[in-house]
Amino acid sequence: MPRRPTIKDIARRAGVSESAVSFALNGRPGVSAQTRDRIRTVAEELGWRANSAARALSGERAGAVGLVLARPAATLGVESFFLQLVAGIQEVLAARATALLFQVTGDPAEELAAYRRWWAERRVDGVLVVDPRTEDPRRALLGSLGLPAVFVGGTPEAAGPSCVWADDAEAMTRILDHLHGLGHRRIGHVAGLPGLAHTERRIRSLRAGAERYGLGPDAVRSVVTDYSDTAGAEATRLLLDGPRPPTALVYDNDVMAVAGLGVAAGRGIAVPERLSVVAWDDSPLCRVTHPRLTALVRDTPGFGRLAAQALLDLLAGGPPRALEGERPRLEPRESTAPPPRAY
Secondary structure: OOOOOOHHHHHHHHOOOHHHHHHHHOOOOOOOHHHHHHHHHHHHHHOOOOOHHHHHHOOOOOOEEEEEEOOOHHHOOOOHHHHHHHHHHHHHHHHOOOEEEEEEOOOHHHHHHHHHHHHHHOOOOEEEEEOOEOOOOHHHHHHHHOOOEEEEOOOHHHHOOOEEEOOHHHHHHHHHHHHHHHOOOOEEEEOOOOOEHHHHHHHHHHHHHHHHOOOOOOOEEEEOOOOOHHHHHHHHHHHHOOOOOOOEEEEOOHHHHHHHHHHHHHOOOOOOOOOEEEEOOOOHHHHHOOOOOEEEEOOHHHHHHHHHHHHHHHHOOOOOOEEEOOOOEEEOOOOOOOOOOOO
């Protein structure tokens, strides 16, 4: 394999000392502007890059930030939300020549272990923390390690002062207002993972809205899942097989909503004539199904960009900030309509 260029190679090619190369590449005084430019040109020609491990050992930044996802790996390939979120994050990091160290773990304990390992090895300068939980040990751990962090999706009350968040409660209220306005009085909710703060916020908001409208205690029902199409289909069957099946279903992602359409079609339940369907996250999947799915439209890549910039600002010495992302809007399409009169 070709040998990686070293500072010695740059010094030989540029005709300067190794210490001059070190000063120039690390932005330190001690060389003239002309010499600095020549050294950097030679380094670029040779394809030299700083050794991140050596920089970390010397106390310099690692030039990378971390992101751990403690979710079933099988769900990542079909869920568009995280793909769009990471795309937005990477857009900002790439512009600042900062790498993204991404890891998928089997459970929350492995996620905590990853943070400890990254901190001990000085692999990252800070982390983006997704899926804030109702009882979240990560905030205390990261604080004890002194590892800068921005929580993505957690409200300031739950995640602390360094976060970017979205108003899930208001979004669920918009969905409920739309369905109630159409005449629906029994609404099922196929929710995401239990224990996640945004899952709990959505469930509470749905219940509070039902109470506000004077609906009975059995008017709304939420079933938690792992976000997969299989779990979404199972939850749909569970809700439709109840003694008083809902006339509308709200799904916490697009994949489960499409799976729900398949269950309804298999049972001969026409959408939206007999059952209305709403997807939490809009995606091309929602727009190519038949009927097209009513969905919440939001700028997910923009949410990722906001999170990445917040972490970079924190690493640059800025204060912790709680930033709210762009509020989603509901896009009514052909999958929602008034319920049958018999209901």
